[in-house]
Amino acid sequence: MTPEDFDRLQTLLATRAGFRLTRDRMHLAEHRLGPVARREGYHNVEAMLATLWNKPIASLGWAVIEALLNGETWFRRDRAVFDVFSRELMPALTAARPGGKVRLWSAGVSTGQEAYSLAIAALENSADVEIVATDLSRQAIEKAHSGLYTSFEIQRGLSARTMLRWFEQVEDHWRARPELRSTVRFERANLLDEPADDRPFDVIFCRNLLSDLEPAHRARVLDQLERRLVDDGCLFLGVDERPDGDSVAFRPVAGRKGLYVKAPSALRRAA
Amino acid sequence: MDPQTCLIVDDSRIIRKVARRIVEGLGFEVDEAADGVEALTYCMGAMPHVVLLDWQMPVMDGLSFLRRLRDLPGGRAPKVLFCSVETRADRIAEALSAGADDYVMKPFDGEILHSKFAEVGAIQSPS
Secondary structure, three states: OOHHHHHHHHHHHHHHHOEOOOHHHHHHHHHHHHHHHHHOOOOOHHHHHHHHHHOOOHHHHHHHHHHHOOOOOOOOOOHHHHHHHHHHHHHHHHHHOOOOOEEEEEEOOOOOHHHHHHHHHHHHOOOOEEEEEEEOOHHHHHHHHHOEEEHHHHHOOOOHHHHHHHEEEEOOEEEEOHHHHOOEEEEEOOOOOOOOOOOOEEEEEOOOOHHHEOHHHHHHHHHHHHHOEEEEEEEEOOOOOOOOOOOOOEEEOOOOOOEEEEOHHHHHHHO | OOOOEEEEEOOOHHHHHHHHHHHHHOOOEEEEEOOHHHHHHHHHHOOOOEEEEOOOOOOOOHHHHHHHHHHOOOOOOOEEEEEEOOOOHHHHHHHHHOOOOEEEEOOOOHHHHHHHHHHOOOOOOOO
């Protein structure tokens, strides 16, 4: 891969996905694109990129983009967040929505572990929830929807008891049980696009996503999250993330890392 | 405060070496045993905080060790993590009902062990 190829990849990722492909990921990019080139029938990465630059083919472009996104995730990543959700938020929300479903959105769910972790927490609380989980990567969403995980993936973040309770063994993989899978609706969605549906959510999880975005896109995505959240709703960002300095839409909750509520100024604006 | 101790019980010297490096990285002082009898003898001298326990071993296997350990005075205190190539759901359930706190399917890596140690409360962890 030439430096020019990498420049053009950076532009492709930034314009289509808002994703910031930093220069230190050049080797990683080359490594990840090898299998894509083979799968798409090219001799090597250079040949694939040359074709893409000559004649932008949408499907090839997205295959390249998906391979370069950061899909790192695991079950109950940052367990304190899930403890707060399960022990504090879930009971409060269920009480606040008598007879109604609590609506959760996992934005940037990657291969599904976060959504299933939320579904487990909700079902173990006997809470009536509806979980929508979206990601930009079609491949990641397909895997999430299948609910199939390797032994490596299933063990990262889940106890053996939880695994046995909520997953069934399928040869050397583990598949989310039907009651778990029916709690989550997986959809491919780009946060840069206008949402197809504007029904609001009670809690939004958008963790470890904003920090991978081009700074110019962060405010826009945060704005969309704010609009999709009910006035007394909660937003979880990654534990080391915060809304940008000029965002007045969200206020951190003291002592709960990564948890935000709508700021009064945002509420006034909405009113 | 004294450092936390972990006893690694496995008949494979290589697995013990790999696991030792990971567990020491989690801040534990590590000792090793090659079978259930060695491990039991060790525990009768001093209970470790955590036992990482293989299943199939010569002399005394992991399940027999675990049952005897739990009958010893103070033998309920250690967190026991089974760690085995046995991955059938019913066998995992058997190990848990025999008194294991959690179960690691081999092969494992540092991230899995880290997560399992946090799961049983052997380490404080944000993740």
